[in-house]
Amino acid sequence: MNHTELIEMLAGKYRLPHWLFLSEVRNDTSFYSTRSVDGLAIGLYDSKGQDIIGFEAKATRNDWLTELQKPEKSAEVSRFCDYWYLVAAGPEVAKAEELPATWGLMLPTKKGNLRAAKMAAKLKAEPLSRGLFSKILQDAMRQTRKETEDRWGVRSIEAKISEEREDARKQERESCARQVQVAEDGMKKLKAQLDEFEKVSGIRIDGWNGTREIGLALRAIREGEPGLKRIVEQMEFSLERAKDRMKELLALHEGFRKLKELFPRA
Numbered sequence: 001m002n003h004t005e006l007i008e009m010l011a012g013k014y015r016l017p018h019w020l021f022l023s024e025v026r027n028d029t030s031f032y033s034t035r036s037v038d039g040l041a042i043g044l045y046d047s048k049g050q051d052i053i054g055f056e057a058k059a060t061r062n063d064w065l066t067e068l069q070k071p072e073k074s075a076e077v078s079r080f081c082d083y084w085y086l087v088a089a090g091p092e093v094a095k096a097e098e099l100p101a102t103w104g105l106m107l108p109t110k111k112g113n114l115r116a117a118k119m120a121a122k123l124k125a126e127p128l129s130r131g132l133f134s135k136i137l138q139d140a141m142r143q144t145r146k147e148t149e150d151r152w153g154v155r156s157i158e159a160k161i162s163e164e165r166e167d168a169r170k171q172e173r174e175s176c177a178r179q180v181q182v183a184e185d186g187m188k189k190l191k192a193q194l195d196e197f198e199k200v201s202g203i204r205i206d207g208w209n210g211t212r213e214i215g216l217a218l219r220a221i222r223e224g225e226p227g228l229k230r231i232v233e234q235m236e237f238s239l240e241r242a243k244d245r246m247k248e249l250l251a252l253h254e255g256f257r258k259l260k261e262l263f264p265r266a
């Protein structure tokens with residue numbers, strides 16, 4: 001049995017509403033802290049004596065022997081407690097006769113509970129220091145908040161909102177990327193059509209260059225064979241559409257270029 005399991009057993013034994021159990025409690029806040037206790041149980045009802053019980057948990061004999069060499073370390077917290085217990089993982093970890101006279105000993109049972117192999121003596125507890133009192137309040141608030149969040153799923157709700165927000169952003173980025181791609185494909189298709197026109201006509205359209213040549217050529221054809229008039233009109237219509245489409249695509253491309261800056265691809 002490890003240290004964490006011992007603490008969980010203590011938390012199960014000293015639970016609300018009759019007890020407030022806190023683990024890893026420092027003896028003060030911030031850098032004033034010099035010592036911590038593995039567990040602290042505070043009775044909340046007069047029927048429980050409203051006692052404060054401190055616990056040191058040891059999972060191995062080496063850990064216990066190290067603690068035993070400096071029993072004064074526990075005094076930083078034990079002087080504020082009504083009782084003080086060693087919680088050992090088994091009888092092979094610590095023997096009752098090894099404990100300081102006032103300490104009690106708790107051991108796990110086969111049923112997964114804790115029982116007192118040696119009862120702790122009643123101590124003459126000092127009034128809580130302001131540092132320890134403040135630390136108990138801090139830890140109690142944190143624990144209450146965590147229990148509330150776990151019970152009502154506050155964390156899962158926040159995570160769900162964050163996940164949905166990120167999904168919306170992703171969809172927005174993907175939508176912008178698709179529309180930008182459509183604009184780019186349209187530009188490529190129109191350029192290919194213009195390249196083909198330049199190749200067949202022998203007239204190069206570069207910016208505003210070539211428009212006069214096209215106009216003169218179409219005028220000459222218009223004034224020539226009457227049967228070519230319909231072809232010329234179709235060419236003029238197609239060129240007008242191409243020009244308008246070019247303007248639309250250029251405006252669309254510029255707009256989505258700005259959107260890409262606002263929503264870079266993931």
